[in-house]
Amino acid sequence: MKLYVLEQMRGKLSGEKLYLDKIANTRKELAQLLGREEFYIKDEKYFVSQVKATKTSDAAALGIVLGGALGLIGGVWGVMAGGALGGALGKDTDIKETEKVDKFNRSEM
Numbered sequence: 001m002k003l004y005v006l007e008q009m010r011g012k013l014s015g016e017k018l019y020l021d022k023i024a025n026t027r028k029e030l031a032q033l034l035g036r037e038e039f040y041i042k043d044e045k046y047f048v049s050q051v052k053a054t055k056t057s058d059a060a061a062l063g064i065v066l067g068g069a070l071g072l073i074g075g076v077w078g079v080m081a082g083g084a085l086g087g088a089l090g091k092d093t094d095i096k097e098t099e100k101v102d103k104f105n106r107s108e109m
Helices: 027-034 059-106
Strands: 002-009 012-019 038-041 044-047 052-054
Touching: 002 038, 052 059
Parallel strands: none
Antiparallel strands: 002 012, 002 052, 038 044
């Protein structure tokens, strides 16, 4: 999970995501980590309430590819089994990350 704010220039949103180098499960936890509810990026003031979370990657697709590649050793059946196993493990990771993202985005101060 990555945390970000939408960039603002002189008070107007540009739409570009500015990623924070912090990890927190809720906005309250982020504020505690920062020591306050406000922070600055590129000389622009932001508030913890403006921070949103997004998934870092699609682990299911990566799991299928890695599982399939490892399965090459076992031939056709190895590719199929490795891809299926990798996809299942990746999907579980995606579900957990989606839950963490949703928890952060629903959190309040």
